[in-house]
Amino acid sequence: MSTGNMNLTLKVWRQKNNKAKGNLVDYKLSEISPDMSFLEMFDVLNEQLINKGDEPIVFDHDCREGICGACSMYINGRPHGPKEGITTCQLHMRSFKDGDTIVVEPWRAKAFPVIKDLTVDRTAFDRIIAAGGFISVNTGNAQDANALPIPKLQADAAFEAAACIGCGACVATCKNASAMLFTSAKISQLALLPQGQPERYRRAQSMVAQMDAEGFGNCTNTGACEAECPKGISLENIARMNRDFYAAKFVSEEEV
């Protein structure tokens, strides 16, 4: 299968399960094609491990076209590797040089415990969404399209926030393992639209409370999340979340 000419040394985090102590293990790979994606390179490595009778490396992946948010490797100290605006499946081996040593670690955060090897448990994100990242609508016929006028800027900003794929790169790269970029994107995508208004301030409070309960750190505005986000989610969303939170706590009379 390998048709290339790259020789690489991989240092990959191996950890049997949540309780076990993990460590970095060295793997030598040869004849890697520069046209392979990073995950395809891992497929080659796993095939070799299986043929040797070793246990393959467990890693998350699904769509392999950059929209599902499943792949999650911390490559040479950066989430999704050295390129900007892409996920690990969109990273290609031509971004590395022949003879490189590549260190691959799982996302590291208290709220993202390692399940096995490079796979971490990101259900904390699901629980944040479940706490309020939705709108309540009546059943029945769908409304006519464009029945509610929405200014272009608002619609664009909501769409940009909705581009978040929940991969967790923001948490992984944040020095505080803070989930504020994710949570603020999920709050903003609804807070910007008329359909999100009835539950707007309840939502901001519930989702922030859940985020805190999961054990994520506190934002210190380093901007690392925004720089590493494969979908370019902006820090403007965090400021919007802060505004909604203050409005909910200091102005709204509704208790959550």
Add this chain to the structure above:
Amino acid sequence: MASFGNAFSSSIGKKLIMGITGLFLILFLIVHCFINSLIFLNDGGLTFNLGAHFMATNWLIRGSEIILMLGLLAHIVQGLRLTFLNQAARPVKYAVNSGNANSKWYSRSMGLLGTLLLIFLIVHLSNFWVVSRFTGIPTEDANGHEDLFAVMKETFQNVWIVVLYVLAMASLLYHLLHGFASAFQTLGWNHRKYSPLIKSVGVWYSIILSVLFAAMPVAIYTGLIK
């Protein structure tokens, strides 16, 4: 009855306390720097002593001093707490982490820079604040005001104190470079029309303030100001 709930204990609330106290301290530093810069008039400290006398005797200023100390304390305690909480949010560290690829080193080192400033503050407060408020300034100037400038001149004869002050002002520069704009972001002031202005004002504020402060001990030690 409606309550404020966990407004201040939540992650955003903790940031809010840092942001508000930070901006308050930024305002204080403007006043502090302005009055201290009166020494650059090079009039033997007469104008500076007049300013210091006003600050020490005006009841409104003395009242604000209590709020200032409380704000400073809140900023320090909350900052240290947040630093430890944030470290605990990542119990297993990365073997390789390229922080410089996505953020400025000083934005990731606010805890360290703040701790350096805390050490400086202890020295600084015992040098001047304790003297002017508690133990008393020994001499008077030609106008009959407490001669705080003389205390300043004596303190900055020690080269190590001067070095400490200059290093501390370097810490202050980087602390403010991140802190100024960060405080506005925390308060939710991220706006296409204002954010570029906030950022550039923050940079100029940090540079001008730190350089002026650092120039004071240097000017006195080298004898440029008598």
